[in-house]
Amino acid sequence: MSAAGGVPPFIVFPAIDLKGGQVVRLAEGDMDRATVYGDDPAHQARLFAEQGSDFLHVVDLDGSFAGRAVNGAAIASIVAAFPGHVQLGGGIRDAQAVQGWFEVGVSRVVIGTAALKNPQFVKDMAAAYPGGIVVAVDARDGMIATDGWAEKSDMPVVDLARRFEDAGVASLLFTDVGRDGLLKGVNIEATVDLARAVDIPVIASGGVAGISDIRILSLHAGDGIEGVVTGRALYDGRLDLRTAIEVACAV
Template sequence: MIVFPAIDLKAGQIVRLAEGDMARATVYGDDPAAQAMLFSEQGAEYLHVVDLDGSFTGHAENRSAVEAIVECFPGHVQLGGGIRTREAVEGWFDLGVSRIVMGTAALTNPEFVKDMARAFPGGIVVAVDARDGMVATQGWSEVSTVRVGDLARRFQDAGVASLLFTDIGRDGMLKGCNIDATVDLARATGLPVIASGGVKGIDDIRMLALHAVTADGHGGIEGVISGRALYDGRLDLAAAIAMAVRG
């Protein structure tokens, strides 16, 4: 199982939001590239980077910060936030981003997302962000009438790399990851799922690792994203990676 340290970008700074609320941001630094290198030194081979401002505007707002991260980080960068056009997808892949996360586009333009999954095999992750079981979009500022499971099933045979499931009510709140809902989504779709939202410590990593993807890459938990627990020192990255590998 992969541990993805999170670098969320707002106006060039590293922040963590509470329940996705931009007005409830805690700033953890102003040098995203240095933070990326610190995570690398602690053993991270993957990063999850989000352009929070871009999630609202629909185009890159923290490009220079993302470029600096990709340039210095020796591993794989997974990027989300306002990526809704083919030009944007191609541009980020050309820059060196390993995977693109698409959430709003998955709801509003699913055929486009499927086209991108076919064009870039293994490169597209579909975000299914849940607020009370319903899909939230536009930087989580809007809640649709579509259930998370219904959206996820639309991409079962689309060739996406995985699903990224976030329980928004837990995100940034250190309440513990919604393990049951994450595992249920993986079982219902047969797709690998990345868990996100609420990780508070090593026990979350241990429990998720018990449900890691199968040897053939189907179903189960592919990875987990952690932000606030790492920045606040509640979770040691090296220990989390070791736990994830042991399963």
């Protein structure tokens, strides 16, 4: 999923977040503040493909809290229905889980909590699956949030990111938890600062409000921002996916 081979230098990842088998969006990562957008995840994946997406970001929200896959059947149906690349996160904390998802057909897996608690595991997986591991850098007030964003650590974002600079991870997924699902706009300054501070490509996430966020972030592709994950703005009709992809491809 590098810029070679027809992949745009800036990627728009439409998001499918799963809770109880349904497509939902949370506000600030709060499971009690979920808005349901559908009960057929595979259908949603096909819709995104029809709108021109070659990339998809999927999160097993229940898995993030359980520490293991909970929405496995829904995820498998998404992978089967979506002809492009699927990036998956949520409760992936051991080698068996990583291997299992690659066998299902996922292109990249996102590791979050385990990156803080067991960095050697991430390094081992990055070595075993070159280009297949993304580290989730989830922030609350500049500090790493863990366990489905329910806990805040005392680890600064940049410090965690730098742990993996020579590990071969594909990207860092940076989410400002305080903006996620609220349509407040991406924390562009913090995202750009992180991208400039490390040698790993950064994917922005959290708070996309409309096309202006896509346009501004895409202008920073040269700073190391690989793409952006967007969810609620798409589901609420504030952002047109085809237009967002056109902006990304124009970089």
